[in-house]
Amino acid sequence: MQKKIIQLSDIHFGDNTFSIELKNNLISQITDENPDLIIVSGDVTAQGYVDEYDSAAEFVDELKSISNTHVVPGNHDARNVGLIHFEKQIGERKFIHIDKDGGFAIAGIDSSEPDINDGQIGFDQLDWLNKKLEKIPDEMCKIVTFHHHLLPIPQAGRERNILLDSGDLLRVLIDNGVDFVLNGHKHVPNVWMIERMVTLNSGTATTKKLRGNTYPSYNELLIDDCSIFVNLINTKTGYKKEMANYSVEYDGNDYGICSYNYHKDSI
Secondary structure (H helix, E strand, O other): OOEEEEEEOOOOEOOOOEOHHHHHHHHHHHHHHOOOEEEEOOOOEOOOOHHHHHHHHHHHHHHHHHOOEEEOOOOOOOHHHOHHHHHHHHOOOOEEEEEOOOOEEEEEOOOOEOOEOOOOOOHHHHHHHHHHHHHOOOOOEEEEEOOOEOOOOOOOOOOOOEOOOHHHHHHHHHHOOOOEEEEOOOOOOEEEEEOOEEEEEOOOOOEOOOOOOOOOEEEEEEEOOOEEEEEEEEOOOOOEEEEEEEEEEEEOOEEEEEEEEEOHHHO
């Protein structure tokens, strides 16, 4: 049974480049896609102010009317004591979602730090994540999402976007056989594979804060028993193209990504 996950990030309600047209396009496109799950990997606001959260909460409610939706905070959401509003209007800052029928599980954690762009997970969340991942059966696809970069990516400018404790997090992810990591932050879509683990970055879906030749976009994951496809969707036009595809194998009861094809001209 194929399952469809939509991953988006960096919505930025309140930013002067935010586009209501792109936002409306996004809602219309996701409605047509009819996904099984929607993941928002942070930065639903520009400055963490309550009026921005009012708009973000309405947007999240629209997403929830389409499908099950989970949101984690980004660095912009943590500005100006904004995490108070996040917890009140959006929800918990970390989550665990298990889809037994689809054969996947997703854990979300908060990588933001108040009023700075740097990010870290911290000991308490690392411990929480490790315990949650240990309980997920090895035959399931394991996915983790947070806002900041786990690894450097191209076209992101000076590399100061990686988590301060990325090494500690990498150890937890690899030791627990995590298959996919979903990030946002610098508005650059990208996909890497390291140690049979894929790191997938989303662009900005609804703003014009674009680097190089990128365009407003978000990601789609199609998961079935034998493969995973990752598509990049243009929010302005709705055009979809494949970024990468992966074959899956089971070594005993262990789920694992064994090979992949990356389309370098897709980003």
